[in-house]
Amino acid sequence: MVAAKKGLGLIEQVVEDDDSAAMEDLVGRRVIPILVLDDGQPMLESWDIVDYLDGLGKPVLTGPERPEIATLTDQLLAITPSLTMPRYPLLPLPEFRTVAARDHFLVRKRAAYPDMAQLRAQTRSFLAQLAPVLDSLDGMIVDPNAINGTFSRDDVRILPLLRSVAVVEGLQFPPRVQEYFETMMETLGYQPLPRI
C-alpha cells in the first residue's frame, strides 16, 4: 500500500506455493513477504518493509493510529480466516497457478484446516459473527480516503483484511466500510478479487 501510494513501482514476484526454494535461496527459510533491495539484500518483516518504503522520499504514513483499530483488527482476524482460507485455493490466484501448487497449499494447511468444505458450509454462521465487528468498524471510519482522516498504519492494518474477506460471496459491508473499501482500492489501483 505504501509503495502504491508513493508510486514506487516495486517489481512483484509471485512465489508459487510449492516453490519453497525461491524463499529459502533468499532468506534460508519459507517466509513471505521478502523485499529484495536493489543491491540484492533481502529484507524481512512486513512492518520493517513498510517503514523502509515509507522512509524513501516523503513519508505517506503521516496519520495518527488508534488503539481501537488494532483491537478491531484482532477481532476481524479471529473470524475471517475461517471464511478466507477455504476459499483461497478455489480462486484463480497466481500462487496456485498449477494443481501442484494448489495441492501444496492444501496439504500445508491440513493440520489447521482439516475440512475446508465444512468451513465453507458454515459461511452464513461466520458472516453472522462478522457482522457486529464490521458494524463497529463502520462507526470508526473518519474518511473514505483514510480510516483516521490521514493515511496511517491503521489503513495498512485494515484494508488488506477487507480485501481478503471481500472474496466471500454474499458478504455485504456496511455503507461506510463499503465506501472506504471502494475508495481505497481505487486510489491504490487494486483490482478486487473474485467472489465465491
Ligand SMILES: N[C@@H](CCC(=O)N[C@@H](CS)C(=O)NCC(=O)O)C(=O)O
Ligand atoms: N512477522 C512476519 C510474518 C510473516 C509470515 O508469517 N508470513 C506467512 C504468510 S502471511 C508465511 O510466510 N507463511 C509460511 C508459508 O507460506 O509457508 C511478517 O510480518 O512479515
